[in-house]
Amino acid sequence: MSVPPIDTVQLAMILGSLALASWIAAGLIALIGPAEEIKHIEIGWTSQLLTTAFTGAGITFAVAMIAIMVFGPP
Secondary structure, three states: OOOOOOOHHHHHHHHHHHHHHHHHHHHHHHHHHHHHHHOOOOOHHHHHHHHHHHHHHHHHHHHHHHHHHHHOOO
8 A cells, every 4th residue: 555645735735724723723822811811810821822832833834835835846
């Protein structure tokens, strides 16, 4: 059983999907964080850290997607 190699466009689409998922997760955490702070639960620092981490991951995936599309094989 042989697995066919992944195409450049498929890899770029996967990275783009991961970037979008990371940004959606960052947005959800940014919305949930203040709601939990209203309930007097101190997760503000954790919420900021997770939002920054997911945003950074999304940017990394987006840059990788662009690099693959620009510098990938023709």
